Amino acid sequence: MQAQQQGAGPVAVVVVTWNSAEVLPGFLDSLPSGMAGLDWRLVVADNDSADDTVAVVRKHAPEATVVETGRNGGYSFGINAALRAAAAWEGGFGAVLICNPDVRMAEGCAAALVGALGTPLPDGTEVGISVPVLHEEDGELIHSLRRESSVTRALGEAVLGNRRAGRFPRWSELVTAPDAYAGRTEADWATGALLALSPACVAACGPWDESFFLYSEETDYCLRARDLGLRTRLEPEARARHLGGDSRVSPRLWSLLVVNRVRLFRRRHGLPATVAFRSAVLLRELSRAALGREPARAAVRALLGAPRSPHQEV
Template identity: 85%
Template sequence: MSRPVLDAAGPVVVLVVTWNSAPVLPGFLDALPAGMKGLDWRLVVADNASSDDTVAVVRAHAPEATVVETGRNGGYAFGVNAALRAAAPEEGGYRAVLVCNPDVRMAEGCAAALVEALGAPLPDGSRVGVSVPLLYEEDGSLVHSLRRKPSLTRALGEAVVGNRRAGRFLRWSELVTTPAAYTGRTCADWATGALMALSRECVDACGPWDESFFLYSEETEYCLRARDLGFATRLEPAARATHLGGDSRVSPRLWSLLVANRVRLYRRRHGLAATAAFRGAVLLRELSRAALGREPARAAVGALLRGPQSPHEV
């Protein structure tokens, strides 16, 4: 699928991973032409064995799209990699990749602003390899999508103070809540993966997404890996989108997976003693919320106490 070319550097691949996404896909596809305005683009959808009409919806609403039926629900990174493989053989390659959740609604010109931001040199010698938009909830409220890298002090700050209040301080939360951070082109260690543009150079340097993370922390791992290779993640405030998601806030299963994968990722980059301390700080946070009767926190406590069970758990 493509639109008139304003930049001859190659098309932008719009990459979407779906799993039982039929209810949200029509809105995503309807918003896509305006969101991609000004770019030559094509759509690649990797479907992880949906049991609903997801594939039929894509083929009806976007007949020119490339649909990859992966055959199983192997997780988000698994789907991303399947879509990237499908995009790679195209003659001439591609300029950039736009990784999207199907419950994202891009504002007009969103993608062009994100892609234009890629490759910009930064004072520390790195370049922008990942650009992200301002994200909004369905009610219009701003999503705090920027994040700092995980650390023990940040896990403790979130446990004691709460991530939103602690987010105003550099050392005390992964979540960035400082208002000024969302008014300009702010670099972050990583960002929410609902919508992100990746330069071709970044994709080539980083290689496949880490499929050991079934869901959650895969974008964290990818952004941190990109940063290690000299590709920064930066907010582009000229790009805007609405995100309809939020299941992890209410689903015990999803929340426990999110929390467990935070510890798994930390363990990848730190020693056993540091990881034990980090796990303890995360456990303290979830215990305090479980004591208030929050079922997702209770599920997270169980996952943390069980320890490593499978590639999909801590």
């Protein structure tokens, strides 16, 4: 089976938790079906939960490797802690599956994702990251594929809105074309609720960037992988549900998402382009703030007054 040829060790199923006790039982119960056909081991990095998260893991998955990080250092911090623990397993690990605890994989989802890794592509690159077709809890398709940020795409989203602009590759980061989710589609990056990483990708990209506490860490990782010839591809035979979506309603999380988009853009582009990109993002948030949307108001405040630090370039 191709899925078993991604490394000598088992697939490392990496989950980062923080006060996740409510959603964990469903995730853990769904793993045997979702991971069917694979040799796998679970490693949970808990970022200092104040609830019963760790107890839930130990009860429902006593064989799991549990890393209690001791502090909430962010999503990348947790992923890196989990990968270090998996590297210490006898024989190490093969492919990696990065999962949010509020993901529910359909049967055989992981095998389809892992089986796609390493597939050669016509341009001489290969699949280093594979992602499933994601649906909301109510069954609605999640547009999880993304194009790399650009000034024109940020402006298009500001003027037209994400979904309308998504029909035009030049004018939106969001990929909304139905056929993109019906076949094997390469993208610059994909949302990080569920990602399979090849051993080659893990080795080439190294640690996840811990300067992103939350949001844009998967963007950074996928773009770094792409730069190294390891592409992100949607695997239509792999399906999962994602119960999340807090960033849509929480002003704090939405403002963090928006600011981190600009920070990442600054790392990959010069100052003039970053000023234009930041202005386009600000225009989008201002237009929504004018409609009374509190998350957008929080994002405007963050963009205009975000404190500078060694890890914050904007």
